[in-house]
Amino acid sequence: MTVNKPPVTLDDVRDAAARIEGVAHRTPVVRSRTLDALVGAEVFLKCENFQRIGAFKFRGAYNAASRLTPDQLSRGIAAYSSGNHAQAVALAARELGTTAVILMPEDTPQSKTDAAVGYGAEIVTYDRYTGDRVAIGNALATERGLALVPPYEHPHVIAGQGTAALELMDEVGELGALVVPVGGGGLIAGSATAAKGVHPRTRVVGVEPEAGDDTKRSLEAGTRVAIPVPRTIADGQAAETPGELTFSVNRRLVDGIALVSDDEIREAMRFAFERLKIVLEPSGATALAALLAGAVDRLPGRVGLILSGGNISTRRFAELCAS
Structure with missing residues (x-):
C-alpha cells in the first residue's frame, strides 16, 4: 500500500529552524501567575509580537x-x-x-x-x-x-511558521494543548506538524473570529468551505476559505476550532497590555481571547499559546481598547 508523504514534515520544520537561525528572532516565552489563576492551568505564551516585523510571518x-x-x-x-x-x-x-x-x-x-x-x-x-x-x-x-511567495499556500512557508511552536516546545517541554490563531491556516499547519511530531498527544486547537469561521466550517464539513469576506477587527484572520494545502494538513492534525467575538478579542488586548505589558494586534490576541473566554474545552494542565503579532498603530490600539 502506498502512503502519501505529507506536504510538510517535522524534518521540514527543523530544517527551516536551522535556515532562519540568526536571521529571525528566537522570541521569548512569557508566564503570568494571574493568567494561570484565571484559567486554572499553566500557560506559556510564545510572543511572536516580538518577532522581526512584529509577527510570526x-x-x-x-x-x-x-x-x-x-x-x-x-x-x-x-x-x-x-x-x-x-x-x-x-x-x-x-x-x-x-x-x-x-x-x-x-x-x-x-x-x-x-x-x-x-x-x-x-x-x-x-x-x-x-x-x-x-x-x-x-x-x-x-x-x-x-x-x-504566498502567505500560506507553500510548504516552505508552512514549515517556517512551524518553527515558533518548535521553539516553544524545545523550551517548555510537552504541552497538553497548543492554541493557535487561524487565518489562511499556515501558522496552525506548521504548528500542528511540529507539535504532533514532537509530542503526538498534544491537542492542537485553532482560534478564529466568529465572523471568519471558514476553517471551523470546513473541518466540520470535511471539505473546504467558502464564506463571505469576514468583517472583523482581526483583519489578519479575515480569510474566506482555508488554503488547499494548509487544509490538507489541518484536517489531519488539528483537534478543534474555538471561536471568539470582537469584544472578547478587545478584552484580551486590554488584558495583555494591562497585566502582561504586551501590545497585541487583534489577530495576535485571539488565542489569548479564547483562553480568557473559556472557549477552549477540556483545558489541560499545561497550555501553550502563540501570540502571533503586535502590528497596530497607537491610535488604532487606543480606539479598540477603549471601545
Whole structure:
C-alpha cells in the first residue's frame, strides 16, 4: 500500500529552524501567575509580537524566499497580503538583496502599509471585497517576472511558521494543548506538524473570529468551505476559505476550532497590555481571547499559546481598547 508523504514534515520544520537561525528572532516565552489563576492551568505564551516585523510571518517568508535561485532573486519577489506577510516578504527581500512588490487591500491599516514601504517594498492595492487577491497576485507576478511567495499556500512557508511552536516546545517541554490563531491556516499547519511530531498527544486547537469561521466550517464539513469576506477587527484572520494545502494538513492534525467575538478579542488586548505589558494586534490576541473566554474545552494542565503579532498603530490600539 502506498502512503502519501505529507506536504510538510517535522524534518521540514527543523530544517527551516536551522535556515532562519540568526536571521529571525528566537522570541521569548512569557508566564503570568494571574493568567494561570484565571484559567486554572499553566500557560506559556510564545510572543511572536516580538518577532522581526512584529509577527510570526517573517519565519515562513524568509524560509521560502531564501530558497529561491539566484536568477529568481535577481528579478525580485511578489506577494499578496493583508499586512504582516507583506512586511515579512519586504524584509526578507531586503535581507536577501532583492526587491519586493506586494499586493495589499486598500483598507489595510496604514501602519502596516507604511512598514512594508519602509522595508523597501512597492505596494499595489486592490479591493478585498470585490477582487480575487490570488488571481490578481499571480497575474502581477507573471506580468513582471517575479517569484511569488504566498502567505500560506507553500510548504516552505508552512514549515517556517512551524518553527515558533518548535521553539516553544524545545523550551517548555510537552504541552497538553497548543492554541493557535487561524487565518489562511499556515501558522496552525506548521504548528500542528511540529507539535504532533514532537509530542503526538498534544491537542492542537485553532482560534478564529466568529465572523471568519471558514476553517471551523470546513473541518466540520470535511471539505473546504467558502464564506463571505469576514468583517472583523482581526483583519489578519479575515480569510474566506482555508488554503488547499494548509487544509490538507489541518484536517489531519488539528483537534478543534474555538471561536471568539470582537469584544472578547478587545478584552484580551486590554488584558495583555494591562497585566502582561504586551501590545497585541487583534489577530495576535485571539488565542489569548479564547483562553480568557473559556472557549477552549477540556483545558489541560499545561497550555501553550502563540501570540502571533503586535502590528497596530497607537491610535488604532487606543480606539479598540477603549471601545
